[in-house]
Amino acid sequence: MEFINEEKIKNLLHDDSLLDTYLQKEIIKKSSEAKGLSLEESAALLNITSPELLDELYHTAKEVKEKIYGNRLVLFAPLYVTNLCVNNCLYCAFRRDNKDLQRKTLSLKEIEEEVRYLVLQGQKRILLVAGEHPKKANIEFIGEAINRIYSINIDGNNIRRLNVNTAPLSLEDFKVLKDLGIGTYQCFQETYRFDTYNQMHPDGPKSDYSWRLYAMDRALQAGIDDVGIGALFGLTYYKFETLALLMHAFDLDQKYGIGPHTISIPRLEPAFNAPAANQPPFAVDDESFKKLVAVIRLSVPYTGIILSTRERAELRRELFEVGISQISAGSRTSPGSYQELEEDLDKRDLQQFQLGDHRSLDEIVKDCASLGYMPSFCTACYRSNRTGDRFMELAKTGNIGKICVPNALATFKEYLNDFASEETKETAREFLDEEIKKVEGATRNKVDKMIDRVDKGERDVFF
Ligand code: SAM
Numbered sequence: 143m144e145f146i147n148e149e150k151i152k153n154l155l156h157d158d159s160l161l162d163t164y165l166q167k168e169i170i171k172k173s174s175e176a177k178g179l180s181l182e183e184s185a186a187l188l189n190i191t192s193p194e195l196l197d198e199l200y201h202t203a204k205e206v207k208e209k210i211y212g213n214r215l216v217l218f219a220p221l222y223v224t225n226l227c228v229n230n231c232l233y234c235a236f237r238r239d240n241k242d243l244q245r246k247t248l249s250l251k252e253i254e255e256e257v258r259y260l261v262l263q264g265q266k267r268i269l270l271v272a273g274e275h276p277k278k279a280n281i282e283f284i285g286e287a288i289n290r291i292y293s294i295n296i297d298g299n300n301i302r303r304l305n306v307n308t309a310p311l312s313l314e315d316f317k318v319l320k321d322l323g324i325g326t327y328q329c330f331q332e333t334y335r336f337d338t339y340n341q342m343h344p345d346g347p348k349s350d351y352s353w354r355l356y357a358m359d360r361a362l363q364a365g366i367d368d369v370g371i372g373a374l375f376g377l378t379y380y381k382f383e384t385l386a387l388l389m390h391a392f393d394l395d396q397k398y399g400i401g402p403h404t405i406s407i408p409r410l411e412p413a414f415n416a417p418a419a420n421q422p423p424f425a426v427d428d429e430s431f432k433k434l435v436a437v438i439r440l441s442v443p444y445t446g447i448i449l450s451t452r453e454r455a456e457l458r459r460e461l462f463e464v465g466i467s468q469i470s471a472g473s474r475t476s477p478g479s480y481q482e483l484e485e486d487l488d489k490r491d492l493q494q495f496q497l498g499d500h501r502s503l504d505e506i507v508k509d510c511a512s513l514g515y516m517p518s519f520c521t522a523c524y525r526s527n528r529t530g531d532r533f534m535e536l537a538k539t540g541n542i543g544k545i546c547v548p549n550a551l552a553t554f555k556e557y558l559n560d561f562a563s564e565e566t567k568e569t570a571r572e573f574l575d576e577e578i579k580k581v582e583g584a585t586r587n588k589v590d591k592m593i594d595r596v597d598k599g600e601r602d603v604f605f
């Protein structure tokens with residue numbers, strides 16, 4: 143636990159000098175260089191309350207996001223393979239003591255059916271999610287699931303990047319996971335506050351705070367280059383959690399020269415028979431949530447920030463403006479539920495938590511395009527070996543866009559040709575043309591050729 147220094151965070155939260163609006167203004171100015179911030183500076187920004195300074199903060203976060211990631215929003219969908227769990231997290235419907243939950247582990251055939259459904263929606267990235275179950279959801283099961291998912295190809299349409307969110311693994315199992323060809327390994331600490339952690343995780347393997355905290359170290363030591371951290375907001379004071387999350391990011395960067403590839407910011411949602419979810423001990427209001435997203439963007443500009451469908455559509459739109467770079471779309475949070483009707487889902491008790499955004503992938507794509515965000519289905523970096531320090535170098539120097547723009551345009555065109563509704567095509571056509579026009583010089587030539595190849599029926603065009 144040596145790198146999560148609770149004392150230091152508490153001191154920062156009580157440091158009155160960090161309430162100074164002149165100082166906060168100066169830090170916002172500095173953050174516009176997109177070089178990141180120290181923990182002290184991040185704490186000062188979290189203290190902002192004046193509406194004018196908040197506006198400046200949001201505006202700068204948007205600029206920094208655009209400098210590094212442009213107007214792109216990467217899309218993905220989660221795939222729950224089991225809701226069996228030996229842990230007892232007080233906020234999750236999958237908790238062991240929730241005897242009323244219908245338990246289900248997908249067979250390989252069922253996994254294949256779910257993936258076929260997602261592929262035919264146009265998804266190219268999946269986040270595999272599982273409860274923790276050493277017997278039924280062990281590394282062999284996860285491995286078979288991953289191999290099956292990657293094996294599915296429907297006329298050139300397939301899942302091209304598979305990220306994984308499972309319980310922390312041993313070094314040996316992480317090596318197996320790496321060899322299976324995953325994209326990012328994600329695991330959220332949930333809360334970095336030791337006492338709260340112990341209260342929320344009364345038993346099961348997850349009750350070991352350090353085992354979870356050092357999961358990313360083991361993953362990186364096993365050769366998995368891209369790791370994603372996160373905190374479940376609502377369990378403790380949001381400023382504490384944000385600073386601890388940043389401490390974790392800084393520590394990984396210092397030790398391995400690779401910060402987290404992504405930071406996730408799930409906020410507690412109501413969940414079936416989960417006392418802490420239904421009455422969050424430190425519920426985070428929308429304004430504070432928006433502020434913490436902006437602060438994370440400015441503190442670690444190179445990191446992807448993931449927003450899930452836990453949040454409502456209107457708030458999601460606002461958060462795109464302050465630094466989100468990856469979003470889930472068309473999600474379901476129970477095993478085997480993609481092909482079920484929405485109303486049937488509510489009747490059966492299988493879900494991990496309730497969702498705030500129920501729109502389909504197509505509706506979300508249309509919405510993004512109409513707001514001026516480029517939906518990206520690109521998976522090129524990981525398949526061109528631009529992971530870990532190679533990705534970070536490009537992101538930190540603001541050069542990632544040169545590669546991402548053409549790839550995003552080509553994959554978006556592929557989506558429009560293959561899967562978009564007429565309405566979405568209509569909305570996106572002009573937007574796409576404008577985006578292509580913005581590309582200049584040799585890159586423009588490249589883009590035109592890539593788009594032409596997609597239009598001629600070639601799939602998976604990237605560089
Ligand atoms: N079981 C593994 C674990 O806990 O690490 C894998 C993933 S778990 C199914 C996915 C994440 O869902 C958890 O890490 C937690 O942050 C989040 N989660 C659990 N209950 C939630 C709730 N009520 N609202 C929002 N997110 C929740």
Ligand code: SF4
Nearest residue numbers: 227229231234237273
């Ligand atoms: Fe199990 Fe993960 Fe839910 Fe905890 S959060 S009960 S470990 S599925």
